[in-house]
Amino acid sequence: MGVNFLVVGAGAVGGYFGGRLLEAGEDVTFLVRKKRKEQLERTGLVIKSVKGDVTFNDPPLIEKGDSGKFDVILCSTKAYQLEHVLPDLTSFMHEDTVIIPLLNGIQHLDMLTRSFKKEAVLGGLCFIESTLTQEGYIRHTSSGHRLTFGEINGEMTPRVQMIAKTFESTNADVRTSTHIMEDMWRKYLFITTLSGVTTLFNTSVGPIRNSTEGLAFTRRLIQEISSVMQHSDTTNSGHFEEKAWKQFMKLSDETKASMQKDLEKKLPVEADHLQGYLLQLAEKHQVNTPYLKAVYTNLKIYEQSRKG
Numbered sequence: 001m002g003v004n005f006l007v008v009g010a011g012a013v014g015g016y017f018g019g020r021l022l023e024a025g026e027d028v029t030f031l032v033r034k035k036r037k038e039q040l041e042r043t044g045l046v047i048k049s050v051k052g053d054v055t056f057n058d059p060p061l062i063e064k065g066d067s068g069k070f071d072v073i074l075c076s077t078k079a080y081q082l083e084h085v086l087p088d089l090t091s092f093m094h095e096d097t098v099i100i101p102l103l104n105g106i107q108h109l110d111m112l113t114r115s116f117k118k119e120a121v122l123g124g125l126c127f128i129e130s131t132l133t134q135e136g137y138i139r140h141t142s143s144g145h146r147l148t149f150g151e152i153n154g155e156m157t158p159r160v161q162m163i164a165k166t167f168e169s170t171n172a173d174v175r176t177s178t179h180i181m182e183d184m185w186r187k188y189l190f191i192t193t194l195s196g197v198t199t200l201f202n203t204s205v206g207p208i209r210n211s212t213e214g215l216a217f218t219r220r221l222i223q224e225i226s227s228v229m230q231h232s233d234t235t236n237s238g239h240f241e242e243k244a245w246k247q248f249m250k251l252s253d254e255t256k257a258s259m260q261k262d263l264e265k266k267l268p269v270e271a272d273h274l275q276g277y278l279l280q281l282a283e284k285h286q287v288n289t290p291y292l293k294a295v296y297t298n299l300k301i302y303e304q305s306r307k308g
């Protein structure tokens with residue numbers, strides 16, 4: 001028997017991975033809101049990707065309150081939208097439904113395990129540079145399209161293997177992990193740094209790296225965040241720092257975090273979920289984080305000016 005997927009949020013991430021599953025002939029439905037539904041009905045689900053374009057004229061769409069039960073829920077809203085969508089999910093779940101979150105950050109795991117039984121929640125993350133265009137198309141701009149998931153406790157279970165099998169023939173790099181919490185914290189360090197510096201300096205990676213000061217700022221930011229993570233008793237034993245630095249140095253000059261792209265589009269940002277939560281941890285563990293505070297302050301000023 002096949003696995004059926006509910007993708008929550010047909011945006012840059014959900015639309016991409018859900019679309020790749022559809023392309024492979026898998027059973028996928030998107031949970032959408034009215035405006036996005038109307039857009040998708042008009043244009044189809046359109047993926048413009050360096051890994052191959054694809055369009056689905058009639059993607060399966062449902063709205064909250066509709067009927068249906070799903071084996072796997074791929075959760076791909078923004079963090080600030082998540083708590084509003086969670087109550088809508090219960091009616092789509094059966095006893096063994098699993099939820100795979102693809103959001104950046106860590107704090108959403110608490111939200112998910114508070115809302116559903118703990119065993120329903122897997123760990124997950126993705127590396128992909130994608131964005132929604134004005135027409136609602138998904139534009140995937142660099143070659144990475146990796147999705148990683150696994151049991152929070154690190155076990156390799158039959159359900160993880162079964163989901164991985166379903167992903168096998170998709171045009172995406174889907175992997176299982178037996179250390180997904182470590183993977184999620186590492187991605188959290190990387191993305192909080194990248195989104196932090198690209199939004200603070202309002203540019204892509206190239207100009208930041210070409211500036212001695214920009215480079216020094218980035219290094220200090222990584223050190224601070226890594227230190228907060230070590231104090232927070234995570235799986236970080238210090239080796240994250242060097243890896244995050246190397247990863248930052250390897251990025252193409254044009255790379256921008258999705259947060260910077262959202263900022264350029266004057267959209268809300270995940271400041272509280274990413275940088276804000278780390279600052280809470282820093283305060284709890286009394287870690288001095290002036291660079292992280294500067295990044296967060298910039299984002300809070302942006303948020304305030306958006307509201308204004």
Ligand SMILES: NC(=O)C1=CN([C@@H]2O[C@H](COP(=O)(O)OP(=O)(O)OC[C@H]3O[C@@H](n4cnc5c(N)ncnc54)[C@H](OP(=O)(O)O)[C@@H]3O)[C@@H](O)[C@H]2O)C=CC1
Binds near residue numbers: 076079084085127128
């Ligand atoms: N974009 C990227 O390159 C990457 C993003 N990420 C992370 O992935 C997560 C998702 O980001 P991204 O895909 O870019 O965000 P998008 O804004 O592109 O997509 C979010 C989608 O969620 C939908 N949504 C929100 N609330 C609901 C709801 N109640 N019911 C149904 N749909 C809903 C939105 O639809 P609506 O039109 O109705 O608002 C939107 O289509 C974030 O945590 C981000 O940090 C991680 C790696 C890369």
Ligand SMILES: CC(C)(CO)C(=O)C(=O)O
Binds near residue numbers: 104126129191258259
């Ligand atoms: C850096 C990147 C593109 C990697 O997935 C990302 O997560 C983001 O910009 O939100």
